[in-house]
Amino acid sequence: MIVQLHHPSTPETLREAEAFLLALNLKCRTVITPDSTLFVIYAGQVPDPRRIRQCPGVKDVHRISDDFKLVSGQWKQGRSTVHVGKVPFGPEAFNMIMGPCSVESEQQLEAVAQFLVSQGVRMIRGGVFKPRSSPYSFRGMGLEGLNLFRGVADQYGLSIVTEVMEVAQIDAMAPKVDVFQIGARNMQNFNLLEAVGKSGLPVLLKRSMSGTIEEFLQCAEYIYNVGNERILLCERGIRTFEGAYRNTFDVNAISYLRSRSHLPVLADPSHGVGLRRHVVDIGLGAVAAGADGLLVEIHPHPDSAVSDRDQTLYFDQAARLIEGSRQFWALRSNMAS
Template sequence: MLVHRSSPTHQTTVSIAGVPVGEPGLALIAGPCAAESERQLRTVAERLALMGIQLLRAGVYKPRTSPYSFQGLQEPGLELLRIIKRDYGLGIVSEVMSVAQLDRAYDVFDCFQVGSRNMQNFELLKALGQTRKPVLLKRGLAATIEEFLGAAEYIVAGGNAQVILCERGIRSFDPATRNVLDLGAVALLKRLTHLPVLVDPSHATGRRDLVLPAARAAAAVGADGLIVECHPTPEQSVSDAAQALSLDDLAQLVTEVSAVAQAVGRGLSYPVERAA
């Protein structure tokens, strides 16, 4: 398989809007679960810039369990992200669920996210294989490692080697946390594949008080970075409010993850002093 590591030194680094994702530094992607308004996005973007975080996540196409839940701002949200990208110079990481959305978002998104529910949307994976932009592929709710790597293979086999894997927790019988963060899978993937591996501690835990310790653990086990949800007023978030960090908590996460990364010989992909 093309995604398999051919030697211990075989390692791919993927660039998202000039930000390297892969060894040696840890990359950070942060932002709200959903784009809600220009004011919300500007508040987040300004704070990310102060922290030195150069990649913004914000959903405009939202896959929801219920058809009556907020589905994202759709096309108006896409225009908001276009404005934020222009005004703040941030790279945009956001989800697409169909080939049609991929076409509409192509000149706005710097990295296409494939959510857990679409990990085996094979027509979408094939289309992403024909693009020349990075893809952040999230592990399915109950996907095995073999299935996860098989989904990545669809994209790479199509000609796009810019794939980043993301462990976001797998479903279990225990409702105490939203999912079970499989850190063993992160360590295993780092041995099996040359692709970068990120961790999403927000979706993995579903609780903001657990996001920081999960993020520290991810850095310690060898993850190449994190994708984290944050919001100016987390309790008012239109989706995933329980797991969104405040912007002050995000700054604390940067400081703590930097310390762990340095302890394991990694560091962040930008100076930590800017996170103050």
């Protein structure tokens, strides 16, 4: 159950509300976001909601059957929109995030930024700390690369999405990042989830290659639970018995996540299939299934990229995906109206 108080609530109202709930032998957690003041009841015998409505400062009471509460779609009126600067992700807007797998050089970033601006794409992705399967592979330029990334992004008016791999990196990265990405390998790094949540920045959370939908949403709950409601869920493919491509893109998850959670749902077709020639088709399929945005790897010279070259698009392929995605989204919106 979620007990929603009038927002903002005074410290006195919070104390009185907490005392009221404790007197009913209920265990609860206070969650305050920029837009709401909530008590999440997670243990105890919940009485008739009419009794809870007598709680001081109460605005509404929501019964929720999901184990995850805050990210559940059972208590929100409609689906949420998350803004990154002036870029919205949600039911009324579709946007794309594109860029190289790894930040390599100023020349590379300049070429990508110029292309994105020419296509009306306002967000750029790029890794400066890279989790690699082999310790001998390129593992990123670190903070030097992030400074370079920020400079080019500012020059072209773009917002940055980049992966953070450990709690110790957050303070140094936060002033230069617009969205923290939690990669698939860190989906269940609970200390990291809470720490990025406390940063206050939007968080793009990727589903792990072996994570269930339930586990994925519980991980998002960790971020929301510390007061950060600006979460973007991202489906990026799962590991199955099939070996013909890198991952199996779970297109079912796009529609299913939208039905279970109010949070925006993005798709990463680059990792979803792992083969360049199929990325555009898989991306369009994700849009048709209901994705609120795409996260795609592009590069001026994909065959010489230091990482993920086999799944990285050339600019002409990216342009086809951008145009096709906008058309698919417009068709989907017309069908829903």
